[in-house]
Amino acid sequence: MEKYIACILLLSLFLHTSCQTCDEDSSQCEGDSKKSGCGCSASRDSSEHSNDEQPGDKSVKDIFDISDLSRTNEMLFIERATFTMGTNEPVFPVDGEGPARKVTVDSFYLDKHEVSNAEFQRFVEDTNYVTEVAAAPWWIPVNGADWRHPNGPDTSIKDIMDHPVVHVSWNDAVKYCEWAGKRLPTEAEFERTCKGNLKSRLFPWGNKEEPKGKHWMNIWHGKFPSENTASDGYYTTAPVTEFPEQNILGVKNIIGNVWEWTQDWWETKFTPTPKKNPKGPRFGTDRVKKGGSFMCHKNYCYRYRCDARSQNTPDSSAVNLGFRCASDKLPPYLEDVTEEILLKEENIIKEEL
């Protein structure tokens, strides 16, 4: 019996350690160690368990007052454009950052902000939706974390209702966007918005990471992973409204803060042939995510660039992965709050900041 107990303890320690390593930067799960089995990309058969077994999100004790918070669900009009998707100077060639290719994207609407905890709470209150991780807490390797408890069962979103919702799977994101009368953006739509009017620049605003010494995004500053100076003001997530609009289109945090799901299946081989409204491959195992997160550091996960990309299985969730929605037509309930930004010559950014 003692041997049996010791074995169980050792096994638990191993699992905890391996998953902690993964959790320190879930981009590991997206990159080299993605297939390491620490859970971030494992498939989950939720059909084996009904949601009723784990009420999770249905608990009313975690419904917070958001009446004082401004809505952050407005959308930006993104005009039809032909732009250069990808790059011929990839930082991570294995990620499929290249080649550079001409892509045309029709006009569409995109959320100005990442979806916040408050906006997601509205969805859950209205539908009693249970997120995948809340429905299957035995699957996630992280100590009972879900969107209401992003860092474990003893943590809360009470004071971060304006921060991006995390621990939402691709499937959860799709459900939310459908409820909002929207959909997930394609990777091309995301990158077109990220690049604004600029061609072949690293960031939405230009090539300098901190133009004029100002922070324009939430990433990891210091020495990863031992020191996070939070010189941008945030150790973890920041409010979705924080930091300047990142380019002329008016988008916020499309780079940094949390990774964002896109509609596309993941692939890494592309042709330079011009394409119109590409939607990625028809089949796959992983979905594309874009934009990098507060856990990204230049020496470790230099993926907070418009060309950068990564992936997770659609049932994955992570503490640094959220989303925003797109739409072909503006949902009628947003007609009064959406910014119609028509690109005119005089509005085009003339120089790098």
Ligand SMILES: [Ca+2]
């Ligand atoms: Ca930061």
Ligand SMILES: [Ca+2]
């Ligand atoms: Ca983001």
